[in-house]
Amino acid sequence: MTGPVEVVPAAVVAAVRLAAFSALGASPGGVNASDTDPSTRHTGVRLDGDLAAVATLTREASPRNAFRPVWRVRGMATRPAFQGRGLGGLLLAEALTHVAAHGGGLVWGNLRLAAVPFYERHGFVVADDVFRIANGVEHRYGELTVPPARSSST
Numbered sequence: 566m567t568g569p570v571e572v573v574p575a576a577v578v579a580a581v582r583l584a585a586f587s588a589l590g591a592s593p594g595g596v597n598a599s600d601t602d603p604s605t606r607h608t609g610v611r612l613d614g615d616l617a618a619v620a621t622l623t624r625e626a627s628p629r630n631a632f633r634p635v636w637r638v639r640g641m642a643t644r645p646a647f648q649g650r651g652l653g654g655l656l657l658a659e660a661l662t663h664v665a666a667h668g669g670g671l672v673w674g675n676l677r678l679a680a681v682p683f684y685e686r687h688g689f690v691v692a693d694d695v696f697r698i699a700n701g702v703e704h705r706y707g708e709l710t711v712p713p714a715r716s717s718s719t
């Protein structure tokens with residue numbers, strides 16, 4: 566049974582990321598320096614009690630857009646056996662709702678090429694150029710502007 570989206574500690578997200586990314590043959594490492602920043606927010610969703618998918622929101626500046634406030638979506642990962650069941654979509658939608666509830670702003674990410682349609686379905690506008698991140702995996706830059714929710718706080 567799918568649990569609710571919950572805020573999870575940084576320590577638990579790496580294992581899910583590693584499971585998702587190593588299945589692709591990439592070796593990205595499961596940990597980002599921003600994971601332990603106090604402003605970083607990790608969320609996860611469980612299937613039958615086990616953490617099946619994770620998402621991370623950081624407050625990192627966009628390399629392509631000076632708009633503020635700014636949020637970065639990072640390290641989204643669903644364990645391979647559970648991909649395509651809507652868990653990633655649940656987490657991304659919740660992250661965008663969180664941004665709206667906290668004043669809205671620019672949300673951006675470096676998006677793995679194969680995952681671009683997933684982000685586009687959630688409203689991201691994706692740049693044409695393709696670049697490789699440090700591990701050699703091809704990505705595109707994507708962003709969207711989230712309006713503040715009516716009763717949002719910052």
Ligand SMILES: CC(C)(COP(=O)(O)OP(=O)(O)OC[C@H]1O[C@@H](n2cnc3c(N)ncnc32)[C@H](O)[C@@H]1OP(=O)(O)O)[C@@H](O)C(=O)NCCC(=O)NCCS
Pocket residue numbers: 585586618640641642643644647648649650651652653654655675676677679680682683
């Ligand atoms: C991208 C990812 C986080 C989406 O999570 P999910 O739980 O599968 O997402 P949902 O079930 O809500 O959405 C499914 C959509 O995600 C995409 N997707 C599914 N499996 C995917 C995969 N292995 N790689 C990339 N995208 C995938 C497809 O667009 C799919 O659409 P479809 O249902 O029409 O086929 C997840 O597939 C994953 O962990 N992929 C590998 C790691 C990755 O690419 N992370 C994102 C880095 S920017």
